[in-house]
Amino acid sequence: MNVCFIMYPWEEMNPHPENDSTLAMIHEFVKRGHGVAITTPANLTIRDSVAYSFSRVINRQEKISNSLKSFHKHATFYDEMLPLAGFDAVVLRSNPPLDMIMLNFLDSVKDDVFIMNDLDGIRRANNKLYTAVFEDDNNEIIPRTHVTKNKEYLKQTIKEGPDKMILKPLNGYGGSGVILIEKRAMLSINSLLDFYIDNNDGTSNYVILQDYIEGAEKGDVRILMLNGKPIGAMKRVPGDEDHRSNVSAGGTVQKHSLTNHEKELCRRIGPKLIKDGLYFVGIDVINGMLVEVNVMSPGGITYMNKVYKTRVQEKIIDFVEDKVIERVNAFERRSKLRKHVNEA
Template sequence: MHIGFMIAPWESLTPTKNSTILVIRECLKRGHKVSILYPENLTVRNNVAYGGLMRIEEMEKIPENIVQFHKKVTFKPVLTPLHSLDSLMIRKDPPIDPVIFNFLDSIKNECVIMNDVDGIRKANNKLFTSTFNDPSNSYLPITHVSKDKEFIRKAIKEMPGDKVILKPLVGSGGHGVIVLEKNAQSNISSILDFYISGTGNENYVIIQEYIEGAEQGDVRVLMLNGKFLGAYNRKPPEGDIRANIQIGGTAHKYKMTDSQMAVCRKIGPRLAADGLYFVGVDMIGDKILEVNVLNPGGISNINKLDKVKLHLNVVDFIEEKVNEKHEKRAELEFLLKRLNDLRSDDY
């Protein structure tokens, strides 16, 4: 199989923390051809989508040490039609240019794209959870999204509790997430000015119910094909509410509660139906804060904490989806050939 990965620059990845490198190494160990693709290297030639792929050259021995593996990998640039890939795993932090999806539309029926292009379109930002049906807020916190400052002020006032969470609609890694004290009205006005129009554009912001216990961190849940894969607790650094590992959060072993597992079972079929096969769900208690569909991390931390190898499950799934697609294609080709043979017999 030829498996591609759309990622940030290889040299920018931290091998001890990056989930994608583990998956790539496992693909190579199984004898698959592996290439990486940077979004800026997409092109179209005579109506065919191409990628300036960086193909990983064959290694005499694949290092078990992930740092050594990352250091020793060498690449060969090859301009390649994207439909020649058996699978493409999108592992790029948001926001992602929607034009990229237009390049991939031409191959989505020929190549296993993970996550699915149309699924990512639906879930490319933090609005995705609003499509879940939870009117009683049993597993979703009270959440408002707007760029109307008056509406936001009113929403903050009506939110239960003394605090609210404010964050940009588009972003990752905990950037821009703050806790607002509801009684600090003068600060709220200036903060809204910055968040909504501080960059020269009118930007949407999220106002979300503050969940008690948030100061103790959250739970990153990984799901594969709509089923629970693994989880760990992310605790924030001293003096911060954000538990994201990229900004200093720490990883801790965690056992999911029965009610948390019930929430995962509730949303799992919907994720799988939308082609959102590898997903990170952030939870506090039984409430879902976000669903991360572009580049969810956590495999390295869960592997270390739980003594497992979740990257093997991910590669198993990729292989299964590719084989399934190949079998369906072969079956269709057989049926078309049989139909043509019958037509020939009629003549």
């Protein structure tokens, strides 16, 4: 099987490649003897109406190190311009914000190759608005949330809302731009909203205003979902100098067993994720409340592996292999049936 990863540059995994979830997935594919090529959205191209990528193909090795850091350091590549439809699977692992042109390139090959995740699903779910698709009229699993550019509406909502709320940019990721605001700091709200919403070119950005969830100061739970079911979870605890629990913001990781409420949350959202073709996602949960669905490049694999002494990536690669086999078998079956009809 040949797989193409559309991702960030290989060099950007430094200085801690052993913590990179994408590298863990690539490593597992290579260990199983599959061919792996990597590329970036900027390296997609069209030649004679066919989608290609300027790819770096990992040279096959007789012995693969079990260490991600060593594997990353010693991997060698050769460069090749390859047709995307020639791969068995394409795995999207590029960081937000979503590159819509990248999806346009992939639209031309989505019937020829298995893509994780589904392109239309990513279009729908690539930002923090996606949680609104899950019906929750009584706010049992999703906190009260507002998304807007209207500063007056935001200020009024803050005045009328609870003492604490969370403000964050719609297209942020990795905990970037997430701040805690309090009513007692209303004198600073104008400047904060100006900073978050206004751009120098006259355009503006959407922001999310969300009720603060009690217990958020103790951290959140990252749950990895595969084909609508949880395959791993971890507790992320904020550092001493930051309210955010993201590891990239200084948070630490602890073991976590899903509560009954969290299991029910996963059961409620799983069917919709599958329907939208969002096979591999990361969800962030605080005190049983869903705050975010990550569909672009969900992380946490390596941290879960460390605290649980497991290999989460094996389940993911098993799933991709099964999907590719399903497509191959379906194609062969259709070919036989068509041959029978043609020869009748």
